[in-house]
Amino acid sequence: MEERIRNYGADILNHETYATLATYMQHGNVSVMEHSMRVAETGLRIADWMKKYNINCHERELVRGALLHDYFLYDWHETTLKYSIKNGFHGFTHARTALKNASRDYELNEIERDIIVKHMFPLNLTAVPGCREAWIVTMADKYCSLMETLTMRNGMNKRRRKRNFRNV
Ligand SMILES: [Fe+2]
Ligand SMILES: [Fe+2]
Numbered sequence: 001m002e003e004r005i006r007n008y009g010a011d012i013l014n015h016e017t018y019a020t021l022a023t024y025m026q027h028g029n030v031s032v033m034e035h036s037m038r039v040a041e042t043g044l045r046i047a048d049w050m051k052k053y054n055i056n057c058h059e060r061e062l063v064r065g066a067l068l069h070d071y072f073l074y075d076w077h078e079t080t081l082k083y084s085i086k087n088g089f090h091g092f093t094h095a096r097t098a099l100k101n102a103s104r105d106y107e108l109n110e111i112e113r114d115i116i117v118k119h120m121f122p123l124n125l126t127a128v129p130g131c132r133e134a135w136i137v138t139m140a141d142k143y144c145s146l147m148e149t150l151t152m153r154n155g156m157n158k159r160r161r162k163r164n165f166r167n168v
Helices: 004-008 016-022 032-052 057-070 091-103 112-116 132-167
Strands: 025-027
Touching: 004 032, 004 057, 004 091, 016 032, 016 091, 025 132, 032 132, 057 112, 057 132, 091 112, 091 132, 112 132
Parallel strands: none
Antiparallel strands: none
């Protein structure tokens, strides 16, 4: 799985700007890079499962789109109420920002662009995924985000329990 991701996304993963994704946090202590890798891996798992039913998809594009879907390159936690004059409401605007940044740094085809700019459906109701690969990444992203958020809550609860214990 990881080998396929490294093969398809070699130019992305070796790019110096991509390394900065490790410094931006997505959910809790999960960086944007870790989140994106996880979405790519989950996307491939879905694609492998679909193959059993003779439903095939463009794996290369799936992986590359997943790796770049959150390539917005700023810390979204630093914006007040998740809103900033420059970036607007993060949830609504970051897919377009990611596409702009990714188009500047990498050679992208139509499927990859569709994956990146449509991945926030249904929050962005006007950006409906236009291909199978974009639907897969949209679902993989929701699943990974939920799991990361639940794990984060777990971590917070554990810390809170420890703190309360110390106060007794
Ligand atoms: Fe996103
Ligand atoms: Fe994401």
